[in-house]
Amino acid sequence: MKREMQALMGMLLMAGVSGGGLAATLDQELAAIAADPAMPLASLSVLAVRGGKVQYQYQTGRRRIGVHAAPATADTLYRIASISKMMTTFGLMKLVEQHRLALDTDVGEYLGYPLRNPHFPEQAITLRMLLTHTSSLRDEAGYFWGAEVAIRDKLTGGEAGVWASNAGPGAYFTYTNLNWGVIGTIMEKVSGERFDRLMKRLLLEPMGLRGGYNPAEFSTAEIDDVATLYRKRTIDTERWNPDGPWIAQVDDYSARPPAAPANIGNYVIGSNGTLFSPTGGLRISASDMGKIMLMLIHHGQHQGRQILQAESVALMFSQQWKYDGGNGDTYRGLYQSWGLGSQRFGDGSLVEGGGFSAAGHLGEAYGLISTFVVDLERGNGMVSLIGGTGADPERNPGRYSAMTRSEERILTALYRRAILGQ
Structure with missing residues (x-):
């Protein structure tokens, strides 16, 4: 009864949020966080879902800075970094539903060659292991290569830094981007389609979503909406200067449109899934x-269309790995529980004071810091996209989590105002 009363009070407090006092207060709080001189943000785009409905959206800052300056809007497209892994997993789960892939099959059957950790050659590697970062692959030798490179050569060539020597497949969690390069390669192999176009067919087009994994094939309007990612840090010397100019890091299309990957005309589909960065x-x-968040909350349905089977959604966000004190690298306590291509967050790890348990993914690259977290049971969730950081995030640590203090403040404000209605 207490929970139902709290929910009712929250609904009453948030009624008329689009023009109400709570929304205005939240606007001001988020604007202040973005303008904080200790950690200024180039842009910020957020969204909150309450009870299965979008409750609040807000943008501040600029998607492009300089001569061709433009504000961040609801249509601004961000390179969302590692949240892309979760989105890629949605496409993979569609292939599982179509019985073109199975989670516990030796992936060598899909690749067309054995995939083995040379230190543990008798142990098969499965999609479930790749999706839970327990495959024993490692990133030390890289996880992105051009169209002219065959990923097979990297995986089987004996190069140092590709495989763990201390733990075999399935035994130990280490967050590894290369897992998703292999996943993208497998998706291309079984579909016969290039990864970027496959994801448009499986996820983006059925839901009417803009953007994608390959800006070279974006429309003119989409290119104009892409956010350049910034830091107040030089690219060559990597020195931070919070009082200096914003420096473009990636996706700067103000002067020229995005180019297709080099040698793409000679690319062999299924030879190198890293090319369009499924990671x-x-x-x-x-x-x-x-x-996408609403689709998940509504058991895989979007506007009356079944995008993912309800069973696929439940499986993706169910616990597949949990830290037991010695079975993984938690990265300063950040990783405690994992689903299939999704992280599980316990109470107290996302918002100050606790109260919000969720699943989803985080991302950080080129100045961007991104968050997608959803409580499927209650139908609540938050999206936060930071388009650039003006100070070293390592000098702006969180007070109660492994996130930055900016992330903590944004998520806590969204949760208290837009979800709890306080």
Whole structure:
């Protein structure tokens, strides 16, 4: 009864949020966080879902800075970094539903060659292991290569830094981007489609979402909406200067449109799934991420269409790995529980004072800091996209989590105002 009364009070407090006092207060709080001189943000786009409906959206700052300056809007497309892994997993789960892939099959059957950790050659590697970062692959030798490179050579060539020697497949969690390069390669192999176009067919087009994994194929309007990612840090010397200018890091299309990857005309589909970065290369808006969040909350349905089976959604966000004190690298306590391509966050790890348990994914690259977290049971969730950081995030640590203090403040404000209605 207490929970139902709290929910009712929250609904009453948030009624008329689009023009009400709580929304205005939240606007001011988020604007102040973005303008904080200790950690200024180039842009910020957020969205909150309450009870299965979008409750609040807000943008501040600029998607482009300089001669061609333009503000961040609800349509601004951000390169969302590692949240792309979760989005890629949605596409993979569609292939599982179509019985073209199975989670516990030796992935060598899909690749066309054995995939083995040379230190543990008798142990098969499965999609479930790749999706839970327990495959024993590692990133030390890299996780992105051009169209002229065959990923097979990297995986089987004996190069140092590709495989763990201390733990075999399935035994130990280490967050590894290369897992998703292999996943993207497998998706291309079984579909016969290039990864960027496959994801448009499986996820983006059925939901009417803009953007994608390949800006070279964006429309003119989409290119104009892409946010350049910034830091107040030089690219060559990597020195931070919070009082200096914003420096473009990636996706700067103000002077020229995006180019296709080099040698793409000679690319052999299924030879190198890293090419369009299934690990971090999706450009999408907070608004469209909100549509995906609602699809998940509504058991895989979007506007009456079944995008993912309800069973796939439940499986993706169910616990597949949990830290037991010695079975993984938690990265300063950040990783405690994992689903299939999704992280599980316990109470107290996302908002100050606790009260919000969720699943989803985080991302950080080129100045961007991104968050997608959803409580599927209660139908509540938050999206936060920071388009650039003006100070070293390592000098702006969180007070109660492994996130930055800016992230903590943004998520806590969204949760208290837009979800709890306080």
